[in-house]
Amino acid sequence: MVATLQLLIFLVFMLAIFGLSVWALVDLLRRPASAFPAAGKRTKTFWGVIVGVATAIAFCSIPPPIGIAISPFFLSLLSAVAAIVYLVDVRPAVEPYTRRRPPSSGSSRGGW
Known part of the structure; x- marks a missing residue:
């Protein structure tokens, strides 16, 4: 009973780390490469490698009912740290250097 509960808690924890890493990777891919140097941060390629490897490690850390659990636990914690650093710092x-389209509503003036 206790072992099953521990496995369930570990599974939820690893899925949360994987979800966090995927969120960071998707956000990174949506940003233009020119925004990173403009913000005084490392390049998009650098962060892409860091967050991409972190996402792969997080995926490989999910336990057997869903995943394969081939990477050690501390590596999954490092992947969480990489994703958190990207999401909190970079x-x-x-964000201010990312171009957003203006909202396309019917209340815009001008045009046809």
């Missing part, structure tokens, strides 16, 4: 710095 993402807010790059």
Whole structure:
């Protein structure tokens, strides 16, 4: 009973780390490469490698009912750290340099 509960908690924890890493990777891929140097951060390629490897490690850390669990636990914690550093430090710095389209509502003036 206790072992099953421990496995379930570990599974939820690893899925949360994987979800966090995927969120960081998707956000990174949506940002333009020119925004990173403009914000004073490392290049998009650098962060892409860091977050991509972190996502792969997080995927490989999911336990057997869903995943394969071939990487050690401490590596999954390092992948969580990489994703958190991107989301907390790099993402807010790059955000102002990301072009957003203006909302396309019917209330815009001008045009036809």
